[in-house]
Amino acid sequence: MTEQSAPTTAASGSTARGEQTRQLILDTAMRLFRERGYARTTMRAVAQEAGVAVGNAYYYFDSKEHLVQEFYAGTQREHRAAADTVLARERDFGPRLAGVLHAGIDVLSPYHAFAGAFFKTAAEPTSPLSPFSAESSAPRDMSIALFREALTGSTAKLDAELREALPELLWLGYMGVVLYWVHDRSDGQVKTRQLIDGVVPLVDRLVALSRLRVLRPVTRQTLALISTLRH
Amino acid sequence: MTEQSAPTTAASGSTARGEQTRQLILDTAMRLFRERGYARTTMRAVAQEAGVAVGNAYYYFDSKEHLVQEFYAGTQREHRAAADTVLARERDFGPRLAGVLHAGIDVLSPYHAFAGAFFKTAAEPTSPLSPFSAESSAPRDMSIALFREALTGSTAKLDAELREALPELLWLGYMGVVLYWVHDRSDGQVKTRQLIDGVVPLVDRLVALSRLRVLRPVTRQTLALISTLRH
DNA sequence: CCCTGAATTTGAACACGTTCAAGAGGGGCG
DNA sequence: CGCCCCTCTTGAACGTGTTCAAATTCAGGG
Numbered sequence: 001m002t003e004q005s006a007p008t009t010a011a012s013g014s015t016a017r018g019e020q021t022r023q024l025i026l027d028t029a030m031r032l033f034r035e036r037g038y039a040r041t042t043m044r045a046v047a048q049e050a051g052v053a054v055g056n057a058y059y060y061f062d063s064k065e066h067l068v069q070e071f072y073a074g075t076q077r078e079h080r081a082a083a084d085t086v087l088a089r090e091r092d093f094g095p096r097l098a099g100v101l102h103a104g105i106d107v108l109s110p111y112h113a114f115a116g117a118f119f120k121t122a123a124e125p126t127s128p129l130s131p132f133s134a135e136s137s138a139p140r141d142m143s144i145a146l147f148r149e150a151l152t153g154s155t156a157k158l159d160a161e162l163r164e165a166l167p168e169l170l171w172l173g174y175m176g177v178v179l180y181w182v183h184d185r186s187d188g189q190v191k192t193r194q195l196i197d198g199v200v201p202l203v204d205r206l207v208a209l210s211r212l213r214v215l216r217p218v219t220r221q222t223l224a225l226i227s228t229l230r231h
Numbered sequence: 232m233t234e235q236s237a238p239t240t241a242a243s244g245s246t247a248r249g250e251q252t253r254q255l256i257l258d259t260a261m262r263l264f265r266e267r268g269y270a271r272t273t274m275r276a277v278a279q280e281a282g283v284a285v286g287n288a289y290y291y292f293d294s295k296e297h298l299v300q301e302f303y304a305g306t307q308r309e310h311r312a313a314a315d316t317v318l319a320r321e322r323d324f325g326p327r328l329a330g331v332l333h334a335g336i337d338v339l340s341p342y343h344a345f346a347g348a349f350f351k352t353a354a355e356p357t358s359p360l361s362p363f364s365a366e367s368s369a370p371r372d373m374s375i376a377l378f379r380e381a382l383t384g385s386t387a388k389l390d391a392e393l394r395e396a397l398p399e400l401l402w403l404g405y406m407g408v409v410l411y412w413v414h415d416r417s418d419g420q421v422k423t424r425q426l427i428d429g430v431v432p433l434v435d436r437l438v439a440l441s442r443l444r445v446l447r448p449v450t451r452q453t454l455a456l457i458s459t460l461r462h
Numbered sequence: 463c464c465c466t467g468a469a470t471t472t473g474a475a476c477a478c479g480t481t482c483a484a485g486a487g488g489g490g491c492g
Numbered sequence: 493c494g495c496c497c498c499t500c501t502t503g504a505a506c507g508t509g510t511t512c513a514a515a516t517t518c519a520g521g522g
Contacts, residue, residue: 017487017488018499021500021501042477042478042479043478043479043480044477044479052501052502053501053502053503054480054502055480055481055482055501055502055503055504056500056502058479058480059499059500059501063479063480064480116355116356116357117355119355119356120351120352120355121351122354123350123353123354124347124348124350124351125347125350125414126347127351182356183356183361183363194456194459194460195456195460198452198455198456198459198460199456201452202449202453205448205452206449209445209446209449212445214443214445217436218436218437218440221432221436222433224429225425225426225429225433228425228429229422229425229426229429248469248470248518248519249469252470252471273507273508273509274508274510275508275509283472284472284473285472285473286471286473286474286510286511287470287471287472289509289511290469290470290471294510295509295510
C-alpha cells in the first residue's frame, strides 16, 4: 500500500479520471495471467473481461509486457513488507539474509506458473523490463537496499570496502536464486528452499573468512574487479 | 565446416531431397538476422529472400526460434574448434580457462547485436531452447566437456571430488559471462574481456586455495549442496 | 510409360499484439 | 448557453508468427 511514483497521489478518492479503469485493467490482467498463464492470456481477453475496448488497455499500458512490469513493482513492494518483519526480529547476518531470500520467494510463489514469461522479458537487454536496465533502476535499487539492510543491521563484522560492495553482490545472487526458482520443477519449489538454506551458511562463512590473511588478496582483487567493471 | 549431426552424411552430393533447401533457408535467415536483427527479420522476408514459400520454412523449422537453436548448435561447434587450438598449446589451468572463455566470446562476437533475442528465448524455462532444458542437453554437455578438458588437461592439482564437479560450475560461470556480454555496451565489448581476465586468476587462486585446511569445510559444504540440488 | 506413395512446396487463412484516426465525455470560460 | 480543449474510449485495420489442406515433384515398381 505504499505510494506509486505516479504524479497523482492516492490520498483523496478522486484522482485522475481514468485511475479506476487503469486499476481494473491491471487486476483483470493479473488474474488472467494467474489463471491461464501469460502466453494464453490475450489482450482481447483482458479488455473483454475488464469491459473496455482493447485500445483502452493500450492507453494505460504501453504493451502487454508493461503489464508484467507492474507485477514486478508490486512484488517488490510486497517483498519489502515481508522482509521487514524478519529484519525486525533477527540480528545475525545468516538468518537475516535467509529471511530476505525466503521472503522474496514467498512473494513470488503464486506466480510460479507464469514466472517463466516474466523472466523471458527480463532477459532481453534492450527491453526496459530487464532488471539491469536503467528504466528498472528504481525497483532494483529498492531491492539492493533490502540486502544492504540485511547486512548493516546485523552483527557481522567485515571490511568497510566489502561492506559497501556486498549488497549489490547479494542482489545478484538473489537474481540467481530467482533464476533457479523459475526452472525449479520440484513440489512447491522445495529445491529452491534447499538452495537458500544451503547457500546462506556458505556466504556467511565466507564473509567471516574474508578477513583472514590468506583470503585478503582474493577479496581485494574481487573488489578491484568489480569497481573496474562498474566503469 | 565440421559434419552435421543429421542422419545424412555430406560426403556424396545427393542427400535427402530437401537438404539443400533447408540449408538455404538457414543461411538466409542467419544473414538477415545479422543484417537486420532478430525482431525485424520476418519469416516472410526469409522465405522471399530464399526464394521459397513461407510455409516451406516451417516445413524445415518448427518456429522462428528454432532457427536460433541452429545458431546455438553452430556456435557450439565453432567454440570447440577455436578452443582446441588454445588447449593444444597451454598447460596451466588459468590460461586454459581464459582461452576457452575468450574463444567463446570470439565466436559470438559477430552476433552481438541480435544476441539479445537469443538470450530472450534462452531464458524461458518452458522453451526447448533454454540452455538448461533437456532438449539442449547435447550442446550443453559438449560445452561442459570443453571446460572439463580445460581442467583435466592442466597441471592444476585439486581434490578428486572438486575435479568432478568443477566443470559444470565453470560452464555455469560461462553462462554468466555470456549474460554479461549480452548486456555489455562498451566498445567491442571490452568490458567482457576485462571480466574474463579479472575473474580467471581469482578462480585459479580459489581452486588452489580449496586444498587449504581453513577452506576445506567450505569446499565440502559446497559440493554437498550441489549434489543435493542435482537430486 | 504410367501409377503410387512419400517428400516437398504452396499461399491463403487464422490469432495475436499493436496502432491510430475518430469520437465521446465533461469541465472551465466568456 | 456555446465554445474549446483535454482526457479518455472505441474498434477497425495492420503486420507478424504460425497452420493447414491442397498441389506439386520425384523415385521406383509394374
